[in-house]
Amino acid sequence: MLYRSNYLKRIVNINLTAFVLQYVYIMAGTINRSTFLMVWRVKYEKITGISGCGGSFNLDWWCWLNWPGADQRSGFAFFMGNFPRAEKYRPNFASGSSVIADVNNDGVNEVIVTGNVYDCEDEYISKYIGPFIFNGDRSRFKDSRYNWESAPKDSGLPLEEDYSVIEHIQPNPKVIDLDGDGEKEILYSSYDGRIHCYWLDKQEHHNWPYEVSDPEKSYIEFSSVPEMVDIDQDGLMEIVVSTWTNKQSGINGRVLLFDHKGNLLAQIELPDSFHKGQGNGALACPLVEGIDNDGLYEVVVNSVNSGFIAYDIEQN
Numbered sequence: 344m345l346y347r348s349n350y351l352k353r354i355v356n357i358n359l360t361a362f363v364l365q366y367v368y369i370m371a372g373t374i375n376r377s378t379f380l381m382v383w384r385v386k387y388e389k390i391t392g393i394s395g396c397g398g399s400f401n402l403d404w405w406c407w408l409n410w411p412g413a414d415q416r417s418g419f420a421f422f423m424g425n426f427p428r429a430e431k432y433r434p435n436f437a438s439g440s441s442v443i444a445d446v447n448n449d450g451v452n453e454v455i456v457t458g459n460v461y462d463c464e465d466e467y468i469s470k471y472i473g474p475f476i477f478n479g480d481r482s483r484f485k486d487s488r489y490n491w492e493s494a495p496k497d498s499g500l501p502l503e504e505d506y507s508v509i510e511h512i513q514p515n516p517k518v519i520d521l522d523g524d525g526e527k528e529i530l531y532s533s534y535d536g537r538i539h540c541y542w543l544d545k546q547e548h549h550n551w552p553y554e555v556s557d558p559e560k561s562y563i564e565f566s567s568v569p570e571m572v573d574i575d576q577d578g579l580m581e582i583v584v585s586t587w588t589n590k591q592s593g594i595n596g597r598v599l600l601f602d603h604k605g606n607l608l609a610q611i612e613l614p615d616s617f618h619k620g621q622g623n624g625a626l627a628c629p630l631v632e633g634i635d636n637d638g639l640y641e642v643v644v645n646s647v648n649s650g651f652i653a654y655d656i657e658q659n
C-alpha cells in the first residue's frame with residue numbers, strides 16, 4: 344500500500360535545505376516486494392547515490408530508503424519532491440486497439456495507438472485520451488518534418504467513466520488520409536464527448552475536434568469508433584459515427600456524417616427502442632457499404648435496442 348503522510352519531522356531532521364516539498368509518501372508495514380520494486384523503478388531514474396539507508400538529493404527529488412534485505416518482505420520508503428509532469432502523467436493503452444499504417448507515406452510502417460493518460464501521482468486520475476505514434480522498434484516516431492517524441496497533450500477531461508451511467512467509449516484510432524495529400528490523419532472518439540482528428544503536425548485542423556456531447560444539453564452523448572469512406576468519390580473522405588447517451592436520459596443516439604474538415608453534413612436520430620421507455624443507441628463502429636446493388640452506399644448500424652438498421656445516403 345502506498346500512503347501519503349505528513350512525515351515531515353523525520354525528513355527535516357535529515358536535511359532539507361532549500362527544498363520545495365509537495366508530497367510525501369510512506370510505504371510501510373508488510374508489503375509486496377514487486378509493488379515496492381515497481382514504485383522504486385518509477386522513481387529511480389531521478390534519484391542518485393542511494394545506498395541502503397540514507398538520503399540523496401538532486402534538484403527535484405529526494406528519497407529515503409530502508410530495505411532490510413533483498414529477501415525480506417518488510418521495509419519502508421519515502422519519496423518526495425516537486426514531481427514534474429513528465430514523471431506523473433502516464434498513458435495506459437488498454438482500451439484502444441493499435442493500427443499499423445505508414446503515416447508519412449515513406450514506405451515504412453508506424454504503429455498508432457491511443458492512450459488514456461493518467462496522473463499517476465495521486466489517485467490515478469484520467470486526464471485525457473491522446474494519440475501516440477511509434478516506430479517498429481517501439482521508439483517514438485520522428486522524421487524530417489514531424490516529431491512525435493512528445494505527443495499531443497490535454498485533448499479533454501472525461502465527461503464520465505462510470506459504465507453504469509453511460510457505456511464506455513472505445514478510443515480505437517482510425518488512420519487514413521482524409522484530405523488526399525498522401526499523409527495520414529488520426530481520428531478517434533474520446534471520453535471527453537468529442538471526435539478528435541490529428542494531422543501529423545500534432546494539430547487538429549479545420550473544425551476538429553467535433554463536439555458530439557453538447558454541453559448545453561442535460562445528457563452526455565458518446566460516439567462510436569469512426570468509419571471513413573469517400574462516399575461521393577471526390578478524393579476526400581467522409582466520416583460516419585453512431586452515438587449513445589447516458590442510460591437514465593432515455594434519449595436516442597444518432598448517426599452523424601461529416602466531411603473531412605469536421606463539418607456535420609447530415610444526422611439522423613436512431614429509432615425508438617423495442618422496449619418502451621428505454622433510449623436507443625449504437626456503440627459499434629457503423630459499416631458504410633453498398634448492400635443492395637443500387638450503386639449507392641448504405642450506413643449499417645448495430646443498435647442497442649432496435650436491431651440492425653440500414654440507412655440510404657442521399658446526396659443533395
Ligand SMILES: [Ca+2]
Binds near residue numbers: 445446448450
Ligand atoms: Ca512511415
Ligand SMILES: [Ca+2]
Binds near residue numbers: 519520525526
Ligand atoms: Ca492527409
Ligand SMILES: [Ca+2]
Binds near residue numbers: 574576579580581
Ligand atoms: Ca468525399
Ligand SMILES: [Ca+2]
Binds near residue numbers: 632635641
Ligand atoms: Ca446501396
